[in-house]
Amino acid sequence: MTSGLTLSIDAMGGDHAPDAILAGVDQFAKDNPHARYILHGDQVALDHLLADLPAAKAASEVRHTADIVPMDAKPSQAMRKKGTSMWNAIASVKAGEAAAVVSAGNTGALMAVAHLQLRTMEGLHRPAITASWPTPKGQCVVLDVGANVDSDPDQLVDFAIMGEAFAKALYGLERPKIGLLNVGSEDVKGHEDIREAMRLLRLYGATLNLDIHGFVEGNDISMGKTDVVVTDGFTGNIALKTAEGAARLVGAFLKEALTSSPLAMAGALLASSGLKKLRNRMDPSSSNGGVFLGLNGLVIKSHGGTDARGFANAMAVGARLASSSYMTQVADNLLRLSAARVAAQAQAQTSPAVEEA
8 A cells, every 4th residue: 555655744743743743654654664754844853853763764754944833823824934844745745746745733724735735626616624433333534624614505515525535545435325414314404505505415416426315413423324424614623523522521431430449440450451442442543634635635634632643543544545546536526516517507597498488
């Protein structure tokens, strides 16, 4: 999967950069000895860390820049400041030097700079951020989770196309089932835009061979009712943060219960292997790596507070997408969607004339 692969790394982005970032590169490099990395950041700081990370050092090229994008920087500020570690990491993808960029930096700034440099794919209204959501069946792809505050019906259709291609590429699903997040599963529920989006999805679904399930509710995401859940970025981001908070709360309650008495602690020791498996499944690091879908290049967003394991997982997402046919699938579907939209508009324009005749 990683033979000949080069990843561009924003080594200075994130709450714990560059330490956690380079430790993640080293962890990924140990499992993927044929991959190569371009590390963008402060040469002195990175060289100092690489001295103790032999796997990362052997496979990496450091490109110096003293400028970084602060975690609290406004997107407009990041766009005006060329030469930062984030800017240069994205530029390596634009130049064709790397197959994907991975950053734990400021989300808004990363989207703005990536959009400015890479632009959106032809036929696409807006990019979207996706998250992989753990379910009893595996993973559910949820998008948008923060790129757009609101989205019109046509944009939600675009998200469905990108989410379906992403699920195919990353999880090997032959025909992912798509749901549209709503306040109820009935067709009459929701506001006008969400109902119009469902009408369009069903209209174009047959042409694009999409498996449209229908509306899903918030609790359906974690239960894996569909493989892809489409929503606007405002709703999706709230849902994601709520789920992450709930997972941390359950983890805290569980830890409290298992350490409440000597007997409880003995029981925890006996169940340690099962509890470890549970902890790993609930750990956000296991699903780390949101993808900015719809750009002319692969951009992977790691959690800002990630540890080494989480960043290595984000790199793995980039590697799998880079070795897949994701970009081609999305481009082909967007072309077919554009043709379907033109045909639908033409039919709508001729229908009144036919009725008058």
